Amino acid sequence: MAKGKVCLAYSGGLDTSCILKYLIEEGYEVVCFMADVGQEEDFEAAREKALKCGALKCEIVDIRREFIEELCFPAIACNAVYENVYLLGTSLARPVIARAQIAVAQREGCFAVSHGCTGKGNDQVRFELAFYALQPNIKVIAPWRDPVFYERFAGRNDLLAYAAEKGIPVTSTKSKPWSMDENLAHCSYELTQDPLSAPDQPEDFTIYFEKGIPVKLEFTENGQKKSVTDSVDVFLTANAIARRNGVGRIDIVENRFIGIKSRGCYETPGLTCLRAAHIDLEGLVMDREVRALRDSFVTFNYSKLLYNGMYFSPEREFLESSITASQKSVNGQVRCRAYKGSVSVLGRSSETEKLYDMTESSMDEIGDFSPAETTGFINVSAIRLKKYGQMKAAAGEKL
Amino acid sequence: MAKGKVCLAYSGGLDTSCILKYLIEEGYEVVCFMADVGQEEDFEAAREKALKCGALKCEIVDIRREFIEELCFPAIACNAVYENVYLLGTSLARPVIARAQIAVAQREGCFAVSHGCTGKGNDQVRFELAFYALQPNIKVIAPWRDPVFYERFAGRNDLLAYAAEKGIPVTSTKSKPWSMDENLAHCSYELTQDPLSAPDQPEDFTIYFEKGIPVKLEFTENGQKKSVTDSVDVFLTANAIARRNGVGRIDIVENRFIGIKSRGCYETPGLTCLRAAHIDLEGLVMDREVRALRDSFVTFNYSKLLYNGMYFSPEREFLESSITASQKSVNGQVRCRAYKGSVSVLGRSSETEKLYDMTESSMDEIGDFSPAETTGFINVSAIRLKKYGQMKAAAGEKL
Amino acid sequence: MAKGKVCLAYSGGLDTSCILKYLIEEGYEVVCFMADVGQEEDFEAAREKALKCGALKCEIVDIRREFIEELCFPAIACNAVYENVYLLGTSLARPVIARAQIAVAQREGCFAVSHGCTGKGNDQVRFELAFYALQPNIKVIAPWRDPVFYERFAGRNDLLAYAAEKGIPVTSTKSKPWSMDENLAHCSYELTQDPLSAPDQPEDFTIYFEKGIPVKLEFTENGQKKSVTDSVDVFLTANAIARRNGVGRIDIVENRFIGIKSRGCYETPGLTCLRAAHIDLEGLVMDREVRALRDSFVTFNYSKLLYNGMYFSPEREFLESSITASQKSVNGQVRCRAYKGSVSVLGRSSETEKLYDMTESSMDEIGDFSPAETTGFINVSAIRLKKYGQMKAAAGEKL
Amino acid sequence: MAKGKVCLAYSGGLDTSCILKYLIEEGYEVVCFMADVGQEEDFEAAREKALKCGALKCEIVDIRREFIEELCFPAIACNAVYENVYLLGTSLARPVIARAQIAVAQREGCFAVSHGCTGKGNDQVRFELAFYALQPNIKVIAPWRDPVFYERFAGRNDLLAYAAEKGIPVTSTKSKPWSMDENLAHCSYELTQDPLSAPDQPEDFTIYFEKGIPVKLEFTENGQKKSVTDSVDVFLTANAIARRNGVGRIDIVENRFIGIKSRGCYETPGLTCLRAAHIDLEGLVMDREVRALRDSFVTFNYSKLLYNGMYFSPEREFLESSITASQKSVNGQVRCRAYKGSVSVLGRSSETEKLYDMTESSMDEIGDFSPAETTGFINVSAIRLKKYGQMKAAAGEKL
Known part of the structure; x- marks a missing residue:
């Protein structure tokens, strides 16, 4: 007897295909979910594969617009960057994917969601924190953190063997292993x-x-x-x-x-x-x-x-x-x-904003303040620094 | 009778040559100062010109090493950047130039320092704040903020006329007007x-x-x-x-x-x-x-x-x-x-630092923590977010 | 002939009464302005005094409500405090006073505003920055920064002598010299x-x-x-x-x-x-x-x-x-x-907010997360610190 | 046969006495550890109780000085405070207690440390993060996060019954239940x-x-x-x-x-x-x-x-x-x-520091800067705000 319905984030690749099969063998009914965030993917081929592996259905949701408007644009608006260089491409897609997956899970009556993220990465955290905020009582099945699963599938070869045994078509290749991370932005x-x-x-x-x-x-x-x-x-x-x-x-x-x-x-x-x-x-x-x-x-x-x-x-x-x-x-x-x-x-x-005025900053023009006033500005700004200089001199320290 | 000695930051260009002449006419004795911060400059030609204009002497000080070691290297060490893009090239040189100028002023017995910075820019502020910290009782003569001076020399033509009248050789050209800003870094x-x-x-x-x-x-x-x-x-x-x-x-x-x-x-x-x-x-x-x-x-x-x-x-x-x-x-x-x-x-x-371990972050390897533990990490991190989700749901607001 | 109308921030005290008289002598027409920000003041007596000194009129404006609602309440809402202890009592009143003064100045056709703030304090800055934002082309007359004025009135005795000479009633006493700072909050x-x-x-x-x-x-x-x-x-x-x-x-x-x-x-x-x-x-x-x-x-x-x-x-x-x-x-x-x-x-x-739940944090109750999960939270949080400990040990440094 | 030695943070109270007994029953040898951080405690009575319960020994370490000098003083030096009001009294003691416990564990050849902190609190985190930094390979036994333990001892009555059964003297009373948190500071x-x-x-x-x-x-x-x-x-x-x-x-x-x-x-x-x-x-x-x-x-x-x-x-x-x-x-x-x-x-x-000078800030005295200079300071500071005022006016927005 079935343990209930699970909504699995499915990529069409080896990992999630094996997870799909495994969940079914464990007694779950599985609804697959794919988010179109602009990655290059043959979604129909993936859907067919999911169904062939035993999924109840495979829902493909186009969330490109909300991804761009709700995530990418605010990121641009605040110049978002992580550790000086990383533009957060993967992170940006996770919230909208999680929201779309929860929506499918709710529509399909799933008590749990599942994903193929590994146990050391950021994505498991991003997905699950989003899941829990979006539906606090949702259950999460994370096979790569389940010792029963990860000890059975200790390497890619174990997955390939399982796929062969269960008749799961294998399309993942060495040359394109990380397709899951791909999206419009990144x-x-x-x-x-x-x-x-x-x-x-x-x-x-x-x-x-x-x-x-x-x-x-x-x-x-x-x-x-x-x-x-x-x-x-x-x-x-x-x-x-x-x-x-x-x-x-x-x-x-x-x-x-x-x-x-x-x-x-x-x-x-x-x-x-x-x-x-x-x-x-x-x-x-x-x-x-x-x-x-x-x-x-x-x-x-x-x-x-x-x-x-x-x-x-x-x-x-x-x-x-x-x-x-x-x-x-x-x-x-x-x-x-x-x-x-x-x-x-x-x-x-800019046609509307007038903060910059070329003549104002030019060297030759005198605007509505007199250069002589800058003397006062500097002298007042220097009060604190003169005191500092005096103290340093008194202490015999060089600047 | 002389009003006292002034140490003028001299560039060899039109502006500071006119200022040099002007200060002498005003009754000051002038010691010219040039800092070698790596700019392309014919220092000897400039020195000759200064002396020809009436400077007591013209001191040229090579501060390239202290500029690099005391200013540029700390800036690199903290990834300094202003307003997301500007690497502070000009600002970096100002402190060492000001320090060298004060040293010359002190050695030569000058009661004041002078410069050719305009009254709207950053450099006047940078130089003078440094002067005042280095020698709190120093006097600063800033002709471009003195109405007598800037009203007399309202445009480049006035300077050119003055130079012609006083026999100051003019070498500044339209194509290289801002040489003063140049330095090793910038x-x-x-x-x-x-x-x-x-x-x-x-x-x-x-x-x-x-x-x-x-x-x-x-x-x-x-x-x-x-x-x-x-x-x-x-x-x-x-x-x-x-x-x-x-x-x-x-x-x-x-x-x-x-x-x-x-x-x-x-x-x-x-x-x-x-x-x-x-x-x-x-x-x-x-x-x-x-x-x-x-x-x-x-x-x-x-x-x-x-x-x-x-x-x-x-x-x-x-x-x-x-x-x-x-x-x-x-x-x-x-x-x-x-x-x-x-x-x-x-x-x-890095041969000495060991924070990064390729196998540790790899997908297939299990290090000294069990992936199952991440579940606890995520669930505890989610406590606060679940509460947030519950409150939003209670308020009928969508996430 | 009059130089134009000036709106003077008037307190009824010695300083601003002398300033009022002085401005009139300098050829200005003066409209006095008093802000009621809750200070204990006999406003009517002050008005009479202003008129007696020659003010065109004396406008008293009650801005207590806007002071409380626009300034004090936001300050409370963000727990405002300066340098760990000062609750900004004076600063809070300045913006609404400045705004009310500019409104009177505009209504009365004044080209300038004036105040009795000294040249070393914060209040001159606060008032004038507000004036300039509220009416960028306003003129400010600050007698205590005008050498003609402050050299003439070098001490309190000079003011008292002037008041006696001009028939200005003196009510300020040693025991309550700083009444100007008083307001509802402070x-x-x-x-x-x-x-x-x-x-x-x-x-x-x-x-x-x-x-x-x-x-x-x-x-x-x-x-x-x-x-x-x-x-x-x-x-x-x-x-x-x-x-x-x-x-x-x-x-x-x-x-x-x-x-x-x-x-x-x-x-x-x-x-x-x-x-x-x-x-x-x-x-x-x-x-x-x-x-x-x-x-x-x-x-x-x-x-x-x-x-x-x-x-x-x-x-x-x-x-x-x-x-x-x-x-x-x-x-x-x-x-x-x-x-x-x-x-x-x-x-x-709180009747509406539910973030705190007494049972949740109590020692004996187990909520919807298992204490065992905290182990994972701690172990994951420790990954970085273990690495730190290992490096310190390798370097022979004690923690 | 013994599973190895464990160093238990012992308080003498009901909880840790039961944990001590429990660990012994589970096959561990237990070294008790008590830190004297200034709490009011009869350390000798607690030591006797530990030994009576079967501890190998009970080490009492006076760490009051290092607690004050290494933790409390830096906290004072930076005005440490959590969430505006909490002076971190408990948190301050944890690092030195953990360090002393690890030192005892190492001296006594323990492979693990244990404590009686509950599974929802801060202290478990503080102790364990410190343990792991101090000795990255240490094992931690946290009974209150172990389902076997916490399900057996679901309430105080279970502990009391266990104590009675095992002959553990009970001294904890309702009126002083949280003694563990006490220290010099708090x-x-x-x-x-x-x-x-x-x-x-x-x-x-x-x-x-x-x-x-x-x-x-x-x-x-x-x-x-x-x-x-x-x-x-x-x-x-x-x-x-x-x-x-x-x-x-x-x-x-x-x-x-x-x-x-x-x-x-x-x-x-x-x-x-x-x-x-x-x-x-x-x-x-x-x-x-x-x-x-x-x-x-x-x-x-x-x-x-x-x-x-x-x-x-x-x-x-x-x-x-x-x-x-x-x-x-x-x-x-x-x-x-x-x-x-x-x-x-x-x-x-202060006898050594000279930043404050009463005459400098006084109302009547003129120091080494002229009040007139403040005008320039204010006017330059106002440049940006005037622009703001102009834009607001142009947009028809009131300030």
């Missing part, structure tokens, strides 16, 4: 164009922002000026441009949430361009102190919570209100260039 | 190789760090492996490699200390490479929490104080002790590639 | 009950909060239970209770914005109680991570900007949105006790 | 003098600091001036004064590390006074910006890591270097008054 080990073989001509394009969100991308295709405004199109176009110019690859050692270091090679082509343009525009339109507060507080903490899987949390709600408040004036456009592995900014402008 | 508007015309072959090199400081650079010249270890050589070599590959150019709008925005085009070739390598190495060898604390606190604040000219201050002493404390384990080497405008990291290793 | 040197002579019986009361704002205060008067709900009444009642029990006095050395240290003796009776109750309630109803982020970021920075006079600024708008976002769940009531100089919390409860 | 539920019945006369005393550390306490006893300078004496004297005046009690709801809220009634008498005096002295002797950086960064994070049991960690080493760097100038003395439940500061002075 892939791991799934390489873009190598900068060395990228086109010899640079590619220029212009990104328009409203309240810190990319709303239009202008580019040139076959000599024709084109533009896209739909959020998914903007993101995919930025991806395409960046990808063909080899932009957005990194190779890093990062600190996982559970406290170990791991090496990763990531690609985040479009996000790299959109974030660079956003940072640049803020220079033109954002108040200095708002920027300083946001930089020293929001960016770091929002990035950290995304990385650690704390998206569905009170602190994310709290920080997101800060992001919104910081972006009121981030309106304007940035001209960018992708070339041989990097993106650079060519210029920026 | 130039403004003084361009490196354009990425588009940079070499088609990438250039690889390896930087070695000890306690966060670059101590060796290995590179290839004419097919020969070479290496440099002297701090000045390391810096100059990094500069040369980066420069010929077009690395380190930015075009930004920044927020000045006095509260206006200004646009700048900067180049910081070597520093860009050294900083990128340093950030990468920290991934391998630095504890996660030390890094998080340093990132969220030291980097931002150290960069801000450098930008605002607060180098000789209690807070710099305080923060610098944090930098030192954070870098104990930053020992190792990073292989880098400069290519067509950007630098990327190819790999890194 | 007085300097204007003492409450000495704790030593405060009542021997404690006084208990209960404060109710909604979204972090005090909305009701229950107390006992002559054995009768009473309660107030109007914001001004709540504040004044808290003040009265605290004042008679000697609560809220401090004697500190603080760091002024201009960089000097000064000593102050302040009283902030009601605010001390309301803030203590608010902090306590947050323990019961606020999420840990939201609190941690708010504590480490908003409280410090909001307090600092209030102190430095940056209220009308982009960063205040930004931070205030964070305060609001943080206070959604701060609903409940706190029982307090004022006694002999201090306030303590007796207990707290 | 007790939970173990009350000091009630403020209402504290002496009617205030008690004044003076604390001297060197580099932020209390080095002398002067007080009056029976009309005689006395002073103590030994660190333990200073701490105990501060405790005694504060305790008899009812200083240092709080009743709070706090957020535990594992994510639940719990209520605690704590007393931290001496630490409350020493910390208040330290904060006050910093006003006199510490640079404003160093203080601001320390306040916004070190205090919060050091407190948090203490609370969460991360004392033996890279981040504690890192932060402690910041504490030391911040305290160089914290030299001087503070006169304090304890009275009826609170401590207040009467005054402070």
